[in-house]
Amino acid sequence: MKIVVLDGYTLNPGDITWEGFERLGHVTVYPRTDYTLNGGNSILERAMNVDVLLTNKTPLSREIIEQLPNLKYIGVLATGYNVVDVAAAKEKNIVVTNVPTYGTDSVGQTAIALLLEMCHHIGAHSHSVLKGQWENHEDWCYWNYPLIELSGKTMGIIGYGRIGQSTGRIAQALGMKVLAFDSYQNKELESETMEYVELDTLLSNSDVIALHCPLFESTEGIINKNTIAKMKDGVMIVNNSRGQLVVEQDLADALNGGKVxxxxxxxxxxxxxxxxxxxxxxxNCIITPHISWAAKESRQRLMDISADNLEKFLAGTPVNVVNK
Incomplete structure (x- = not known):
């Protein structure tokens, strides 16, 4: 069994192992692979005559899939699987799996970390101290940015699945009220501090808006000049879901104009x-390099579930299949 990992570095830069896969076949791990069809580091060169391909963000198009006669299985090392042409894989009887639940706690925690950084600017204040500003200040304390207390404020969460609920639980623990918008509503989650509402209600009543919805045609650009206009003046926005949920020029304009x-x-x-x-x-825009998923515990969980996906496929009982 020949197993190739096309872009293994982000999942495992060296602090965890591939042994779960190594038990199942001969594993070759490439840190990253060029997206080109031809050339020394191309997808085709590395995937030819391979039984199993594992990819995180390296795209597997119809053109590529149709040129891989031995391929039986594609394991996506992530939740989103839009990098794979799943229809083309299905036509060739290639099973495609993903990992739907590995990062729930890590991503929810990071959403709150991003929010707290906006409220307290911990990094900037620490940097000012290390530069000597406190040492040379005439007062015993100072702050360079407005400081914001979250208790009593309202968080609107667009997308209230596992990750949205994780963020919501922490927000409620901080004393916030949660308004949730989701096409599927679990009424058992509602309480004095959490309720489902329509999108316009969420937009107009939230002090903070957090995005935790999947990227669909209906959600692409859901944060835009029209929806921003419906928000409270001074709203704060957190997005650690998908970048395409935001029309970036519209958000930049709202930040520069003070609406957000x-x-x-x-x-x-x-x-x-x-x-x-x-x-x-x-x-007033904080940007981090797509690290919500990257806690070691989260990446180990991703590795373990991915190996289990392949093991179950080889046993004839595939799970987490996205192209049935």
């Missing part, structure tokens, strides 16, 4: 971020 008081983003529309992204120069 702050944004904290772990994802952007094109990654790595491009130098001309308008959010790079927007006021």
């Amino acid at each position: 008081s702050g944004a904290a983003l772990d994802v952007v529309s094109s990654e790595p971020i491009k130098g001309n992204n308008p959010l790079l120069k927007a006021k």
Whole structure:
């Protein structure tokens, strides 16, 4: 059994192992693979005559899949599987699996971390101390940014699945009320501090808006100049779901104009971020490099579930199949 990992570095830069897969076949791990069809580091060169391909973000198009006669299985090392042409794989009887639940706690925790950074600017204040500003200050304390208390405020969460609920639980523990918008509603989750509402109600009543919805045609660009206009003045926005949920120029304009008081983003529309992204120069905008999923515990869980997916496929009982 020949197993090739096309882009293994982000999942495992060296602090965990591939032994779960090594028990199942001969494993070759490439840190990253060129997206080109031809050339020394191409997908085709590395995938030819392989039984199993594992990919995180390296795209597997119809053109590529149709040129891999031995391929039986594609394991996506992530939840989102839009990098694979699943219809083409199904036509060739290639099973495609993903890992739907590995990062729930890590992503929810990061959403709150992004929010708290907007509220307290811990990093900036620490940096000011290390530069000597406190040492040379005439008062015993100072703050360089407005400081915001979250208790009593309202968080609107767009997408209230596992990750949205994780973020919501922490927000409620901080004393916030949660308004949730989701096409599927579990009424058992409602309480004095959490209720489902329509999108317009969420937009107009939330002090903080957090995005935790999947990227569908209906959610692409859900944060745009029209929806921002419905929000409270001074709203804060957190996005560590998908960058394409936000029309970035519209958000940058709202930040620069003061309608949105702050944004904290772990994802952007094109990654790595491009130098001309308008959010790079927007006021009060925190951007981190897509790290919500990357806690070691989360990555180990991803590795374990991915290996289990392959093991169950080999046993004839596949799970987490996305192209049935």
